[in-house]
Amino acid sequence: MANVLHIEILQRLDSVLSKQEILNCVQNTINTGRITPGQCIQTFEDPVCRENIESIIVSEVSEEDTKNLDMNKIDVQYHVYRLDVDGPQTETMGPDSGDGDEIPASTHWILPSYDLHGLWESLVYDFSVKQNLLDFVETTLLFSDHGVNTNFISWNRVVLLHGPPGTGKTSLCRALAQKLSIRLGHRYSHGELIEVNSHSLFSKWFSESGKLVMKMFMEIRELLENPRALVFVLIDEVESLTHARQSSLMGTEPSDSIRVVNALLTQIDQLRRFPNAIILTTSNITDAIDLAFVDRADIKQYIGPPSLFAIYKIYHSCISELQRTGIVDNKDSVMSLRLLQLSSFDENDRTQLSLQLLEVARQSIGLSGRTLRKIPFLAHAYFLHTTQVSLEKFIDAMKRTVTKNVTDCESFKRSESK
Structure with a gap:
């Protein structure tokens, strides 16, 4: 919410302090009036914090909220958590008859997970996309807690993200599960993410x-029987599940396909009773999505290719990471998008490199988020052969890489059409 700032405190695995002791330490040493939304704190002067806390992440707020933000009046909510380090586990399943090998039916994560740490922050969309998803879950809990009668007001706790490949839909789902497991840590002991392998499950044995x-x-x-x-x-x-039913109705697939999708829809309906x-x-x-499923989705959010400013933010975060690791030297820096906007995009010695990066972002319009995250790696692989490079040379290498990527894609399309 606009009037809430979340401060997420990652406790070290070897820390023996209680959550309350960690919280007391943070509240005694951090001046919330000087905290910047979107900030990640990894160094601490207080020895207790330094020995027990890995990092502190401050939630983002929209640019409009930033302008009117009064840290002395805002509601600050703290979340202390640890990460599960075991990683995802594959769950197998086979037919009741026992004939044939078992298949990897799903992947099971215990949340918050080390593998998903920082994923939410790395995903760049219009601010409302991520916030709307968080608000949706908050409302489902509010209505459930107050015993709203679902015969009068209906909700299914179903989210559908749709759009072209490579825009980060799956990553956003995983990141949302991770983020909510952290934010709702006061209510639930842990989160569990069951990632269904639909291709294996619904095509192995009709x-x-x-x-x-x-x-x-x-x-x-x-799993849901555990209220914690x-x-x-x-x-x-999900279209891989519903397309089969459409084919069946046209007589091109076995009728069992209809039973598969009907079973899925029935099971989704039965999960409504679990808050x-x-x-x-x-x-x-x-x-290709079955309309019966679409109707069950509370949120149908389109996830498209990144905008110009989203691309700039992605590139900015990539460069910040490479400067943190020393691959790109930090003698110079690129400005955040907000600072660049405040400068009215006027070119001077301070904004020159940032404007060059903005031009690279402009040339990258149309590329998927997945491709954008590869550009810095490919820039180094193609055009740089040193362990450390200046920021100016790295931005130039990124520009050349984007040009090469566009040319390669056009060549691929031409060869494909022949």
Whole structure:
């Protein structure tokens, strides 16, 4: 919310202090009046904080909220958490008949996870996209806590992110689950993310797929029986489930495909009674999604290619990371987008490199978020052969890499069309 600032405190794994002791330490040593939204604090003067805290992340706020932000009046909420370091576990499943090998039906994460740490902050969209998703879950909890009768007001706890490939839909789902597991740590002991392998589950055995769907969701409901667990079910490329039913109706696929999708929709409906269940789905091909599923989605959010300013923010974060690691020297720096806007984009010695990066961002319009994150790596691989490089040379290498990427893509398309 606009009047809330979240401060997320990552406790070291070897720390023996309680959450309350960590919180007291932070509140005694950090002046909230001097905290900057979006800031990541990794160095501490206080020895207790230094020995027990890995980092502190301050939530972002929109640019409009930043202008009117009064840190002395804002509601500051603290969240102390540790990361699970075991990584994702593969859950296998096979037909009841016992014939054939088991398949990787899903991937199971315990949240917050080390593998997903910082993912939310690395994803750059219009501010409202991420905030709307957080607000959606907050409202589902509010309505559930107050016992709102679902016969009068309906919600399914289903999110559908759709758009072209490479725009970060799956990453955003994972990051949302991670972020909510942190923000709701006062309410739930941990989060669990079940990432369904839809391609394997729904295509291995047509005669058994409907039963496999029910079997998998029975296991998910067992997790949901623990009220202290916040459970996320991620179905990536959900159109792969519903396209089969459309084909079946046209007589081109076995009728069992219809039973598979019907079973999935039934199981989703049954999860409505669990206030600790959130279903996250993605799709690259919206035309192929079954309308019965679309109707169940509370939020249908389009995730498109990054805008010019989003691209600049992505490149800015990449350069900051390379300067942190020493690959790009930090004698010079690029300005944040907000500072560049405040300068009215006037060119001078202070803004010159930032404007050059903005021009690289302009040339990158149309590239997917996945491709944009590769540009700094490819820039070094193609054009730089030193362990450390100046910022000016690195930005020039990025510009050359973007030009090469565009040329290579055009050549690929021409060869594909022949």
